[in-house]
Amino acid sequence: MTDDEGRKIVTPGEVIFTGDDYLPGEGTEKKDKKIIALRLGIVEESNNLVKIIPISGVYIPRRGNVVIGKIEDITFNGWIINIDAPTSSFLSVMECPRYLNKSDLSEFLDIGELVVAKIDSVKRKGVDLTIKIKGLGKVEGGLIIKINSSKVPRVIGKEGSMVNLIKKETNCEMTVGQNGYVWIKGNSIEEELFAKKAVMLVAEQALLNGLTDKIKEWFDKEKK
Amino acid sequence: MAIKKSSDSIRPDGRKIDECREIKAKVGVIPNADGSAMFAFGDTIAIAAVYGPKPLHPQHLQNPEKGVLRCNYNMLSFSVTERIKPGSSRRSQEISKVTEWALYPALMIDKYPNTVVDVHISILQANASTRVAGINAASLALAHAGVPMKSLVAAVSIGKIDKTLIVDVSKDEEDWEEGEGATDIPFAFVEDGEAISLLQLDGKIMPEQLKEAAEMAQKACKEIIEIQRKALKEVVKE
Numbered sequence: 001m002t003d004d005e006g007r008k009i010v011t012p013g014e015v016i017f018t019g020d021d022y023l024p025g026e027g028t029e030k031k032d033k034k035i036i037a038l039r040l041g042i043v044e045e046s047n048n049l050v051k052i053i054p055i056s057g058v059y060i061p062r063r064g065n066v067v068i069g070k071i072e073d074i075t076f077n078g079w080i081i082n083i084d085a086p087t088s089s090f091l092s093v094m095e096c097p098r099y100l101n102k103s104d105l106s107e108f109l110d111i112g113e114l115v116v117a118k119i120d121s122v123k124r125k126g127v128d129l130t131i132k133i134k135g136l137g138k139v140e141g142g143l144i145i146k147i148n149s150s151k152v153p154r155v156i157g158k159e160g161s162m163v164n165l166i167k168k169e170t171n172c173e174m175t176v177g178q179n180g181y182v183w184i185k186g187n188s189i190e191e192e193l194f195a196k197k198a199v200m201l202v203a204e205q206a207l208l209n210g211l212t213d214k215i216k217e218w219f220d221k222e223k224k
Numbered sequence: 225m226a227i228k229k230s231s232d233s234i235r236p237d238g239r240k241i242d243e244c245r246e247i248k249a250k251v252g253v254i255p256n257a258d259g260s261a262m263f264a265f266g267d268t269i270a271i272a273a274v275y276g277p278k279p280l281h282p283q284h285l286q287n288p289e290k291g292v293l294r295c296n297y298n299m300l301s302f303s304v305t306e307r308i309k310p311g312s313s314r315r316s317q318e319i320s321k322v323t324e325w326a327l328y329p330a331l332m333i334d335k336y337p338n339t340v341v342d343v344h345i346s347i348l349q350a351n352a353s354t355r356v357a358g359i360n361a362a363s364l365a366l367a368h369a370g371v372p373m374k375s376l377v378a379a380v381s382i383g384k385i386d387k388t389l390i391v392d393v394s395k396d397e398e399d400w401e402e403g404e405g406a407t408d409i410p411f412a413f414v415e416d417g418e419a420i421s422l423l424q425l426d427g428k429i430m431p432e433q434l435k436e437a438a439e440m441a442q443k444a445c446k447e448i449i450e451i452q453r454k455a456l457k458e459v460v461k462e
Contacts, residue, residue, distance in 0.1 A: 009457045009460045011367060011376065011452070011453045011456045011457065012330075012367050012372075012373035012374070012375055012376055013373065013374060013375030013376055013415070013416050013449075014453070027372070029374075036374075038332065038372045038373060038374070039367070039370050039371070039372055039373065040367045040368060040370065040456055040459075040460075041370075042460070054370050055459075055460055056252075056258075056259060056368055056369065056370055056459075057258060057259065057368075057369050057370020057371070058258050058276065058277060058278070058369070058370065086276070086277035086278055086279065086336050086339045087279065087336075087338070087339070088279055124337065150370075207460060
């Protein structure tokens with residue numbers, strides 16, 4: 001079955017392709033010369049590699065992802081951070097960009113505060129984060145909204161086209177975490193709320209094609 | 225419920241022997257859950273909410289080899305004519321456990337060690353066959369939550385009016401004492417209706433007839449899987 005734009009939607013257990021021509025990618029499995037879907041989503045096929053783009057569900061951490069998390073606890077050598085993933089994640093003091101007094105880590109990041117971090121490694125036991133790279137660190141000011149992590153690629157757009165559009169139109173700074181948290185910081189609360197409205201609209205219409213153009217139109221109409 | 229008897233059917237509501245009540249399925253009914261669904265066989269309505277995979281606490285319940293599935297079946301106090309005491313009961317604990325066993329073979333949560341997938345099933349309205357409606361709703365909710373699954377899970381109950389097997393029993397049929405007596409056999413199928421993951425028997429049946437019942441259930445479950453697929457695809461289209 002396909003949707004209005006010709007994309008193929010599959011459900012668990014459904015056969016996507018039959019024959020030896022295709023390789024199973026993410027969210028699929030090969031069984032008796034058949035490529036079988038393991039989750040609900042939209043089929044994407046390139047170079048005979050078949051994978052499923054999820055449309056719902058929880059965030060699964062991947063190496064290199066930028067995420068926004070909440071400090072849950074402080075240990076003697078770092079912070080335990082909740083990034084809304086199946087496993088817990090840890091930010092070590094070693095991964096901090098400046099010298100810290102180890103006896104009081106709450107001076108730098110306290111429980112309940114938010115942090116933008118990059119996933120350094122994904123291990124069986126959990127996720128290790130880093131904030132050594134520029135642009136990462138504590139979330140200060142602005143507002144945070146949560147969307148489903150499967151909608152994040154649409155909010156970012158092709159090479160960041162959507163984020164840049166929203167940034168330009170609303171004069172806000174925006175950081176989109178792969179886990180679905182979006183940090184918006186503008187000069188006034190009105191601008192921030194306007195940006196929030198735009199992000200929510202993108203998340204709502206995440207399955208439409210040519211979304212960036214539609215949002216552009218929407219901005220033109222809203223600004224009048 | 226008024227009992228009307230049509231001339232060509234032995235069933236109280238005039239259905240054919242292999243006919244289910246009207247099936248309704250809807251995905252995404254609970255916005256705060258990671259996955260949710262509603263499934264109804266006529267007057268029997270079940271909703272399911274799935275949370276996870278998420279870290280499992282307390283820690284001693286964690287399994288470092290694979291993920292854990294936790295089911296919770298609950299009949300709401302207003303779901304039947306006579307109000308039932310809310311909360312856990314012996315019956316609901318048993319059904320929670322068998323639901324867990326029925327769903328687990330379809331899931332692939334071994335890649336998420338030390339985590340849990342929570343499934344909460346609530347029966348909004350009951351007219352027999354609640355556990356199978358609950359399993360169907362849970363299967364949809366699990367798929368919606370993006371939990372890796374080998375296949376969907378479909379379930380149906382087979383009953384007996386005297387010697388005749390019937391699909392999808394209602395309350396009147398469940399209490400049918402004439403002839404051989406009341407019989408209720410819930411079935412759940414995985415692997416697209418090829419393997420049984422739940423089989424219970426309340427009442428009595430001849431061994432040969434049980435095979436026949438399994439075949440009837442299989443046929444009905446394959447139809448239910450199609451309805452489930454349709455409901456899941458609707459959530460994509462919106």
